[in-house]
Amino acid sequence: MRKIFFISFFTIVNFSFLFSQALPSASNGPAGVFDRTDSRLMNAMTDLTNRKARKAETPKDVKGSYYFNKNFQSSTVIYFGEELKEKAYLRYNAANDEIEMGKSVSQVDAEEILLKSAKVNAIIDNEEYRLLPHRLKESNYPTIGYLIVIVDGNYSLYLKRKKMYMKAVEARTSLDRSFPARFVDDINYYYSLNGETPLPLKTSKSNLIKISGENGPKVRSFIKDNDVKLKTSEGLKKIFDYINSL
Numbered sequence: 001m002r003k004i005f006f007i008s009f010f011t012i013v014n015f016s017f018l019f020s021q022a023l024p025s026a027s028n029g030p031a032g033v034f035d036r037t038d039s040r041l042m043n044a045m046t047d048l049t050n051r052k053a054r055k056a057e058t059p060k061d062v063k064g065s066y067y068f069n070k071n072f073q074s075s076t077v078i079y080f081g082e083e084l085k086e087k088a089y090l091r092y093n094a095a096n097d098e099i100e101m102g103k104s105v106s107q108v109d110a111e112e113i114l115l116k117s118a119k120v121n122a123i124i125d126n127e128e129y130r131l132l133p134h135r136l137k138e139s140n141y142p143t144i145g146y147l148i149v150i151v152d153g154n155y156s157l158y159l160k161r162k163k164m165y166m167k168a169v170e171a172r173t174s175l176d177r178s179f180p181a182r183f184v185d186d187i188n189y190y191y192s193l194n195g196e197t198p199l200p201l202k203t204s205k206s207n208l209i210k211i212s213g214e215n216g217p218k219v220r221s222f223i224k225d226n227d228v229k230l231k232t233s234e235g236l237k238k239i240f241d242y243i244n245s246l
Helices: 015-020 039-046 205-211 213-226 233-245
Strands: 073-079 082-084 088-093 098-102 120-124 127-134 143-151 155-166 181-193
Touching: 088 120, 127 155, 143 233, 155 233, 181 233, 205 213, 213 233
Parallel strands: none
Antiparallel strands: 073 082, 073 088, 073 120, 088 098, 120 127, 127 143, 143 155, 155 181
């Protein structure tokens, strides 16, 4: 499958500018929010590439979807750690690991995507997407992609939602089943200790106790006393929040 990348509504054509320029100061806006009166920021926001990215629907012979939620939502872009004042309409393409941009919540097809940079994050439906290096396996070299922040601390917890493409399978005999080409859900958790590269998280009780180090016995009791569900984001968040409080 081809991936088509376009510089987006809020991004900068000159990549070196993104990393070399100092933060523009907020003007006529609350602390932590950029106003559009800074000329450098205005140049970044108005340097558009109005090109079509892709159709929202998959080809007719492919089942499933590129998205967990294909609707554009009113969202926030974070640039160099600061929220941009102007709202964006974003959705996450989980098949291509891209954040697509629209002009309204009613838009169907994507026209632009957000620049994939560690300095540009997004908040979509109250979930923060960060472009981070992470290891698919503990022994692998890091790959870079979007992770959703669940807990941000010394013990950080992340969620990765993907749509995996599966090729069509033809039945070889009358006893076999055929399967169409399709996208299937792939959901995994990652964790990071003290800012290190996130690793895959095994959500078993024994592993959560293990990664807690010297706080393992306390975590064991916490899980038991609070009947924490280890296979849910809510349950894992409770455990990581508890570890960070110790």
